[in-house]
Amino acid sequence: MDALICAEWLLPGPSGQRLTDGAVLVEGDRISAVGLRAVLQARTGDQIPVLEYPGSTLMPGLINSHVHLCFDTSADPVRAFRDSSPEQLLSGVADRAAQALRVGVTTVRDLGGSDLVFQIRDEIAARTRPGPRIVASGPPLTVAGGHCWFFGGVVGDDSSIRAMVRRHASAGADLIKVMASGGHMTRGGAEMWQSQFTTDQLRAVVAEAAQAGLRVAAHAHGAEAITAAVDAGVHTIEHCSWMAGAGEYDRREDTARKMAAAGIFACAALSQNWRALYDRLGPIRGPKTFGRLKWMDALGVPFIAGTDAGLPGSVFDNFAGALALYSWLGFANDRIIEFATVNAAAALGLGAVTGRLAPGLAADLLVVGGDPLTTLDALHNVRMVMAGGTLHPPSSAAPRI
Numbered sequence: 001m002d003a004l005i006c007a008e009w010l011l012p013g014p015s016g017q018r019l020t021d022g023a024v025l026v027e028g029d030r031i032s033a034v035g036l037r038a039v040l041q042a043r044t045g046d047q048i049p050v051l052e053y054p055g056s057t058l059m060p061g062l063i064n065s066h067v068h069l070c071f072d073t074s075a076d077p078v079r080a081f082r083d084s085s086p087e088q089l090l091s092g093v094a095d096r097a098a099q100a101l102r103v104g105v106t107t108v109r110d111l112g113g114s115d116l117v118f119q120i121r122d123e124i125a126a127r128t129r130p131g132p133r134i135v136a137s138g139p140p141l142t143v144a145g146g147h148c149w150f151f152g153g154v155v156g157d158d159s160s161i162r163a164m165v166r167r168h169a170s171a172g173a174d175l176i177k178v179m180a181s182g183g184h185m186t187r188g189g190a191e192m193w194q195s196q197f198t199t200d201q202l203r204a205v206v207a208e209a210a211q212a213g214l215r216v217a218a219h220a221h222g223a224e225a226i227t228a229a230v231d232a233g234v235h236t237i238e239h240c241s242w243m244a245g246a247g248e249y250d251r252r253e254d255t256a257r258k259m260a261a262a263g264i265f266a267c268a269a270l271s272q273n274w275r276a277l278y279d280r281l282g283p284i285r286g287p288k289t290f291g292r293l294k295w296m297d298a299l300g301v302p303f304i305a306g307t308d309a310g311l312p313g314s315v316f317d318n319f320a321g322a323l324a325l326y327s328w329l330g331f332a333n334d335r336i337i338e339f340a341t342v343n344a345a346a347a348l349g350l351g352a353v354t355g356r357l358a359p360g361l362a363a364d365l366l367v368v369g370g371d372p373l374t375t376l377d378a379l380h381n382v383r384m385v386m387a388g389g390t391l392h393p394p395s396s397a398a399p400r401i
């Protein structure tokens with residue numbers, strides 16, 4: 001649509017920028033101008049509709065960099081996935097994508113699911129159904145019986161690794177996800193701190209993905225797996241928990257410094273239930289686990305924000321509740337917003353597409369009541385969501401933690 005969207009405050013991104021009485025001119029599916037309302041309105045005159053949001057903030061649509069649209073947030077999402085017919089799965093994926101959009105998430109990165117996600121991605125892109133832009137990996141690469149093997153991405157030697165990457169690329173994957181360590185979702189697989197691949201195998205993943213022009217996201221809880229993935233040159237580390245054994249941690253400063261130097265992003269992938277997890281871990285493990293984020297930040301590791309939505313209790317429509325974790329840890333609100341916009345776009349290779357308010361970028365916009373720089377909770381007060389120039393009715397019931 002064509003519209004001039006005006007708000008009391010405007011956060012174009014990156015952090016540190018802010019306009020009072022700002023406006024964004026949308027033409028078709030793109031932003032054509034950003035600036036002071038008075039200037040843009042003088043230029044457009046009465047030509048196009050004006051949407052006014054007093055007492056509100058206009059900002060880029062949010063990017064949730066770690067979701068699983070194939071998982072239904074139930075207590076046993078793996079079983080629910082395996083019991084679903086393709087039709088049920090497709091409608092579930094579409095519903096959950098729409099839930100994310102309603103709270104201002106205009107892009108999601110799906111880090112592990114079936115190829116059916118590509119179909120919903122393409123339908124949203126073709127505007128035959130509402131939803132956020134989906135960047136999807138398809139079945140994550142894993143070992144036989146390993147973490148999330150049931151999606152079908154099981155590989156063994158180098159040639160099967162390379163063949164699987166090529167298969168994903170031709171099936172339509174936007175990136176490659178590799179399970180560098182075990183996880184807690186899969187019974188019988190490697191422990192969370194145990195590696196599933198060697199550094200050389202991860203290098204094969206990165207090299208073959210690069211041939212297809214694809215980035216690589218590595219799931220890595222273990223310190224050994226994180227180090228191997230960083231040495232192999234992946235683009236993002238998911239979870240990045242630095243585990244070394246049951247209840248044991250090994251924060252490796254040299255590896256973290258390599259991440260900072262190479263611009264390898266860390267995505268903690270914690271849901272809106274982060275506080276319950278912290279309490280469950282207890283007074284020793286809780287601070288050790290969560291303290292890694294401030295430690296990595298101090299070493300210069302760049303962050304993106306994701307929620308692992310789809311896992312038990314990790315909903316698609318409370319990104320703001322998950323971002324509150326960073327506020328609780330002491331991160332400034334403008335930086336937290338950056339994790340979910342500018343940084344995320346850069347990490348996903350979409351820096352010239354979305355994540356900021358700038359001429360030429362997609363009209364992915366969010367208006368929230370109040371000022372999220374003062375109170376991050378303002379992100380719960382969704383007033384308007386626009387994805388690729390299409391206006392979507394906001395959710396009136398964004399849940400709070």
Ligand SMILES: [Zn+2]
Binds near residue numbers: 269308
């Ligand atoms: Zn995940």
